[in-house]
Amino acid sequence: MTGADTIEEWLREVCSQYKFNVRGVLQTDSPGAEWPITITGPQDLEEKLATRGHLLPLPKEPASLANIIEVSIIDFIISAITGAGGIAFQRGSERGYPDLEVSGPRFGGGHHAIDIKAARRAVTASGVPNGRTQSRITLYTGNTYFKWPALHWPGTFRPFGDYETHLDVLVIYTLNEASAWRVDDLEVIVQEPWRIASKKRSSTTREYIGAVDSIAALREGRGEFDTPEEFYRFWRAFQFKISAQVSNQLNKLMTAQQAELDRLRGAAQGGSGSLQG
Ligand SMILES: [Ca+2]
Numbered sequence: 001m002t003g004a005d006t007i008e009e010w011l012r013e014v015c016s017q018y019k020f021n022v023r024g025v026l027q028t029d030s031p032g033a034e035w036p037i038t039i040t041g042p043q044d045l046e047e048k049l050a051t052r053g054h055l056l057p058l059p060k061e062p063a064s065l066a067n068i069i070e071v072s073i074i075d076f077i078i079s080a081i082t083g084a085g086g087i088a089f090q091r092g093s094e095r096g097y098p099d100l101e102v103s104g105p106r107f108g109g110g111h112h113a114i115d116i117k118a119a120r121r122a123v124t125a126s127g128v129p130n131g132r133t134q135s136r137i138t139l140y141t142g143n144t145y146f147k148w149p150a151l152h153w154p155g156t157f158r159p160f161g162d163y164e165t166h167l168d169v170l171v172i173y174t175l176n177e178a179s180a181w182r183v184d185d186l187e188v189i190v191q192e193p194w195r196i197a198s199k200k201r202s203s204t205t206r207e208y209i210g211a212v213d214s215i216a217a218l219r220e221g222r223g224e225f226d227t228p229e230e231f232y233r234f235w236r237a238f239q240f241k242i243s244a245q246v247s248n249q250l251n252k253l254m255t256a257q258q259a260e261l262d263r264l265r266g267a268a269q270g271g272s273g274s275l276q277g
Contacts, residue, residue: 011169020073023180030051065182093155100113110163113165125275131215131216142201148253153253167193169189194227207241
């Protein structure tokens with residue numbers, strides 16, 4: 001329980017309590033297994049599982065490991081939501097936006113978007129962290145829901161523009177190749193995306209808006225824009241590629257929006273007509 005007033009303060013407090021306690025992948029049987037198995041506590045559990053071959057290492061591959069971290073911290077945030085009262089939530093889809101939507105009276109009744117991004121620390125040739133993320137964190141896909149914030153895109157709960165707040169939970173870690181759990185020195189940062197945005201894409205082949213890559217700048221919210229307006233103006237004007245698929249989807253959404261406008265206009269005219277009659 002926390003007494004925080006805003007969703008941002010609340011989320012920051014909750015996330016400061018987070019610990020990554022996924023230690024490996026469980027294999028129920030193994031050539032080294034011995035039965036029965038007697039466990040005296042968490043440490044003993046891990047040791048026995050590891051020495052008897054029940055514990056396989058987590059993947060090193062960045063996207064796979066990121067997914068495990070994201071699921072773990074979303075579960076943690078959801079358990080805090082459930083314990084707090086007055087907060088409703090919906091979990092987003094794998095490729096949609098956001099990862100977690102928060103609503104309900106606790107934060108004034110509007111909708112708030114929470115997105116999780118796991119990022120590996122870059123290290124020097126001798127393995128020392130150099131203060132940057134391995135690659136730029138992706139803040140948003142730039143050519144769909146973000147570019148047309150009044151339209152309700154597939155993979156989203158509502159139009160982007162309907163959110164009162166957008167918050168990113170950044171989970172920064174150092175990859176430990178030698179351990180089964182892989183994740184060392186975890187730091188969680190909560191920021192509004194515009195505050196940590198750069199003017200660079202996070203991928204040369206995909207339509208992604210990139211964050212700054214200095215970890216200190218991420219922590220302090222020192223991005224390359226002074227105001228949210230400046231950020232939205234820059235990135236909504238950015239010449240992203242529009243694939244045939246995105247273009248078709250856009251046409252569909254525009255047609256549906258026009259039909260809805262026509263329907264409302266018809267209802268308004270019908271309504272005023274009956275008033276006058
Ligand atoms: Ca995510």
